Amino acid sequence: MPSGFARWGIPGRGPSAATGLGVNSRAEPIRLAVLASGRGSNLQAIIDAIEGGRLDARLAVAVSDRADAQALERARKHGTKAVFVDPKAYPGREAYDRAVLAVLEEHRVELVCLAGFMRILTAALVRAFAGRIMNIHPALLPAFPGLHAQRQALEHGVKVAGATVHFVDEGVDTGPIILQAAVPVSDDDTEEALSARILAEEHKIYVQAIRLFAEGRLSIVGRRVVIREGP
């Protein structure tokens, strides 16, 4: 885990702010970026929470590696800048990540939320935003990392499945776990039915995790994410 992980980089938002400065003392809502490759239902859940006054945040930019991602369309509808960063325009993964980083910096992003972003981030991005990138994964990590997590869970025969929000490190679905939600698996479950059940939980815990971050209530101790009690 990068050493920078132990502390947060946003003055007034992290554990260094545990002395009283929280997001409520800031004039501006936290600036988010969502990176997504497809459907964008988690992005939509975040937008809905912001518009519904349940999340004090601003979606500064949405970024995709797919020009036709529904996520970009959803962002535009919300009046958010939506940027397609074309993987074919860059010689490799690091160069690509540096281009994404430039977009994030241009929009003064404070927290990056991966939501179905089908690329593994390189150190160029992870280190620049150490402790400030979250991901949502449709399994109870560390079980079933990687692709088709719901199918993996069904094939393994688990009785309980779920979703995880975690901080992103340089591995695949390996970073410190922030929140998890469990759902039951029935004997006659299909991948579609289980995925839908998990997705409903994803939408709740992702918003909740962002809110906790925005309120400066998360800190990483070793591999653990410690959640400070709210006011």
Ligand code: GRF
């Ligand atoms: C979700 O199941 C998420 O957990 C996974 O990719 C899917 C993205 O769905 N990482 P959506 O694009 O947010 O609808």
